[in-house]
Amino acid sequence: MQGIRVYTVSEVNRYIGALLESDDILSGIWVRGEISNFNHHTSGHMYFSLKDEIGRLKCVMFKTWNSRLSCKLEDGMSVFAYGSVRVYDRNGDYQLYVEEIEPAGLGSLYLAFLQLKEKLEREGLLAPGRKRPLPAFPSVVGVVTSPTGAAIRDIVTVLRRRWPGVTVILSPALVQGDGAPESIVNAIEAINRYADEYHGVDVLIVGRGGGAIEELWAFNDERVARAIANSKIPVISAVGHETDFTIADFVADRRAPTPSAAAEMAVPDVIELARRLDVSAARMRGAVEERLRAHRQAVDEELRAIMASVDYSIRLRREKLAALAGRLHALSPLATLARGYAICRALPGRMVVRAAREVAVGSDVEVILADGRIECGVKFVEGANENGGGDKKAGAKFKQAKL
Amino acid sequence: MAVETKRPEPNSSKLSFEEAMRRIEEIVAALEGGQADLDKSLALFEEGMGLFRFCTQKLDDAEGRILMLVKDAGGEDRKPLVKPFDVEESAG
Numbered sequence: 001m002q003g004i005r006v007y008t009v010s011e012v013n014r015y016i017g018a019l020l021e022s023d024d025i026l027s028g029i030w031v032r033g034e035i036s037n038f039n040h041h042t043s044g045h046m047y048f049s050l051k052d053e054i055g056r057l058k059c060v061m062f063k064t065w066n067s068r069l070s071c072k073l074e075d076g077m078s079v080f081a082y083g084s085v086r087v088y089d090r091n092g093d094y095q096l097y098v099e100e101i102e103p104a105g106l107g108s109l110y111l112a113f114l115q116l117k118e119k120l121e122r123e124g125l126l127a128p129g130r131k132r133p134l135p136a137f138p139s140v141v142g143v144v145t146s147p148t149g150a151a152i153r154d155i156v157t158v159l160r161r162r163w164p165g166v167t168v169i170l171s172p173a174l175v176q177g178d179g180a181p182e183s184i185v186n187a188i189e190a191i192n193r194y195a196d197e198y199h200g201v202d203v204l205i206v207g208r209g210g211g212a213i214e215e216l217w218a219f220n221d222e223r224v225a226r227a228i229a230n231s232k233i234p235v236i237s238a239v240g241h242e243t244d245f246t247i248a249d250f251v252a253d254r255r256a257p258t259p260s261a262a263a264e265m266a267v268p269d270v271i272e273l274a275r276r277l278d279v280s281a282a283r284m285r286g287a288v289e290e291r292l293r294a295h296r297q298a299v300d301e302e303l304r305a306i307m308a309s310v311d312y313s314i315r316l317r318r319e320k321l322a323a324l325a326g327r328l329h330a331l332s333p334l335a336t337l338a339r340g341y342a343i344c345r346a347l348p349g350r351m352v353v354r355a356a357r358e359v360a361v362g363s364d365v366e367v368i369l370a371d372g373r374i375e376c377g378v379k380f381v382e383g384a385n386e387n388g389g390g391d392k393k394a395g396a397k398f399k400q401a402k403l
Numbered sequence: 404m405a406v407e408t409k410r411p412e413p414n415s416s417k418l419s420f421e422e423a424m425r426r427i428e429e430i431v432a433a434l435e436g437g438q439a440d441l442d443k444s445l446a447l448f449e450e451g452m453g454l455f456r457f458c459t460q461k462l463d464d465a466e467g468r469i470l471m472l473v474k475d476a477g478g479e480d481r482k483p484l485v486k487p488f489d490v491e492e493s494a495g
Contacts, residue, residue, distance in 0.1 A: 164467060167467045168467070168468075168469045169471070171471075172471060194485070270462050273424075280431050280455065281451075283431045283435065284427075284448055291434070291444050292441075295441055
């Protein structure tokens with residue numbers, strides 16, 4: 001065996017190992033396959049194979065990496081695994097040293113989906129701040145979808161039922177097949193041109209009815225995503241799948257799970273609005289009636305206050321008057337006459353006689369009593385201060401006169 | 404809240420349904436707030452009821468059409484055209 005270079009087993013393994021490690025592709029690779037022989041070892045590392053219809057690839061995922069897994073791995077699961085292919089020196093087996101695993105329900109498209117979403121996210125196209133509010137009462141609704149699908153029928157039915165005055169403009173597009181993305185982009189651009197040219201389309205529904213997830217794939221196309229992002233008309237995405245989001249859903253201003261739901265989002269309900277209007281009208285009437293009632297009451301109260309003050313002043317005067325009348329009565333000579341006194345007045349002058357000397361014998365006097373008067377002739381006069389000693393006689397004469 | 408009374412112009416074509424609805428809600432709030440004096444309240448009420456009739460009428464008119472954009476044959480500067488679109492006919 002002279003002249004022939006003999007290698008040890010380890011040398012061969014190391015050599016192959018070095019070859020693989022120097023390879024650009026193998027040092028960082030996404031592999032799609034189905035998990036089999038899955039074993040989560042007590043060490044924490046995971047050992048399994050990835051297989052497809054023909055072959056299999058041994059894999060190991062160390063504890064440090066598999067602790068970050070977002071999903072639970074199990075046999076039969078279809079995944080994308082990222083890692084490097086290297087040789088295990090001990091047995092010369094090459095295997096995939098896995099660093100990351102994504103479930104791959106949809107094959108490579110799903111990976112493209114994730115990458116596109118990440119890219120658009122980095123560009124800020126998915127930012128919540130970009131989302132525009134939808135107009136509350138649109139008069140023109142644009143629709144980008146197939147003119148022959150169920151989606152346009154569902155949309156028109158819902159729009160017309162909820163908002164009969166609405167005008168719908170269909171911008172037709174292919175929604176599946178190879179030409180779909182381009183066709184959808186053209187349709188979005190065409191309706192935007194139309195909106196520019198005439199006075200607008202208030203809101204745009206872009207979508208299609210439900211189907212297998214692969215059939216919705218046009219709505220994960222980057223060109224479609226950018227056309228939606230660039231639309232001057234606010235966009236509602238309506239890709240008919242309740243659970244799965246498409247890139248279009250992320251870029252659109254609003255996402256609806258189905259075309260019908262998009263139509264409901266796009267326009268208000270006429271019945272609901274009519275009810276709201278009635279409530280508003282009733283509230284206006286109520287407020288004004290309440291206002292008038294309050295006003296009337298205020299006027300009533302004012303009036304009552306005025307009346308009360310008038311009453312009071314009248315009563316006050318009446319009381320004053322009664323008091324005056326009482327005093328007047330007390331001062332009246334008539335009261336005295338009732339007790340038996342009389343007033344004597346000289347006739348004809350009717351001057352009250354206060355002293356005897358004011359009358360002469362032969363003149364006439366009038367005597368006023370409580371209930372009438374008497375005219376008398378004076379027969380005799382005797383005054384107290386007339387001439388001292390004649391009191392007795394005068395008294396007698398006065399008596400006579402009185403009788 | 405300072406709510407100015409405006410002449411009700413329910414027939415003005417410039418007035419949008421949205422503006423009318425917003426104005427109605429303003430008026431309701433103003434009336435229920437009770438700050439305006441009686442004359443102003445009555446003017447607001449009159450305006451509000453005018454807008455109410457305007458909106459109700461708008462809801463009643465069902466003139467919406469269903470159209471389809473037609474591919475413009477003549478390049479970029481051709482104005483986009485529309486034609487009536489029959490949903491029932493297209494179904495299938």
